[in-house]
Amino acid sequence: MLTPRLIPCLDVRDGRVVKGINFQNLRNVGDPVDFATKYEASGADEIVMLDVSATSEHRSAALNTVRALRRVLSIPLTVGGGVRSESDASALLDAGADKVALNTASVQSPILLTRLANRFGCQCIVQAIDAKRLDTGSSASGWTVFTHAGTRDTNIDAVDFARSAAGCGAGELLLTSIDHDGTGSGFDIPLLRAIAGIIDIPVIASGGGRTPQHLAAALDAGASAVLVATILHDGHNTVASLKQSLQALNVKVRA
């Protein structure tokens, strides 16, 4: 059977893994190749690397990190962060990414998804959605898409956008709850249900997972994969221990 995926996420800036809360106060926690190697050995199903640099000179550093990760990884590598154009995506794939995740650029211009899917196939195009609950009534579902690393409200309904991204050629969604990210309070289950329930491409749940029960709840809500970072970086859990806990909760994962 197709097993749900446990995907460690590396937020990388200047060739180093960093971690913050609600996208703020980033602190340096280590070398991406060391982290990725350890995660693969421990049973990670895939690795996501998000380049959280802001400037163009940092972009080439990110490409070097992708090359270094590719040399050691024999599992899939998804890379996102600052992918603005077809040439950005192409450069990441050439460097060794198996999939690219787009965010701001394809929220502004979903046709970019179509162009990339036509060229590279939808299976390597991931739409990242940073969603935030706003009780202002500005979106029908209650969740709005934020861009620019979670700082700008687009006023676009997150559920509507998820549907259109899937229709435009995204092969997968990486759905992050800004409200839950880094809090350890669990994934945003109502958000996951709202989106996984109306599209047929896989959804990766992101933001807030701290315990095996949180991971199981996200998978139960329709996620095909869960993204985890803090829960692993702090050293209290390993991918293997999380998978054992999931097995104990009757979630069948790849051993």
Place this chain on the structure above:
Amino acid sequence: MHITIINTGAANLASVRAAFERLNCRTQTTEAPDDVLAAPAVVLPGVGAFGPAMQRLRDLRIDTALRARISGNKPTLAICLGLQLLLDASEESPGVAGLSIIPGTAVKFPNNAVRVPHMGWNTVRVSTDAPAWPWPTLIADAYFANSYRLSIALGTMPEWSLLTSEYAGTFVAAFARGSLLACQFHPELSGAFGHSLLQRWLDIAKANALGDQSMRDTELSRC
């Protein structure tokens, strides 16, 4: 061993190259039909769509080189879309003829029943109906990323050794015969299992190269 990877234009070749480099092989890419015909070990990778990929193979005249190579049992590895290109056709690009190395049409997974693409790790099993190929194991997990698949009634490919998998029904995860291996999954992304599968294929390729060499030696000694 030297591995020649066909540049299909849309594929990211870095993962395939990295996997073979971890197996101490040197890799090069090619767009030349002569290389495809003569190289000791050739990989047909594949991402992108069936129609444009076939068009490119035809434009480069690699289609005939591949057919000749495979009919001569020269070591060839087809990955993902590469497997589908060996079929007659695909629903993805109606009216486009494939390489017809084996009969069949790739059809789309039913997206009313399962999420598509079929993305992630799925169990693959050696089909007991088929003749043995030196698979590293009888059952394993492999990484897939595909929207189309070859579903066949077992027994209709009697001379091929098969791995099968389940997703909205049984489909072909890999087929092999002699020194041809075609995988719907990505061996280069399938961890330890993928590594050992590539190693098996390399062993066969090396034996094949030695066989060629000894055949040439025999011919030379006759002169």
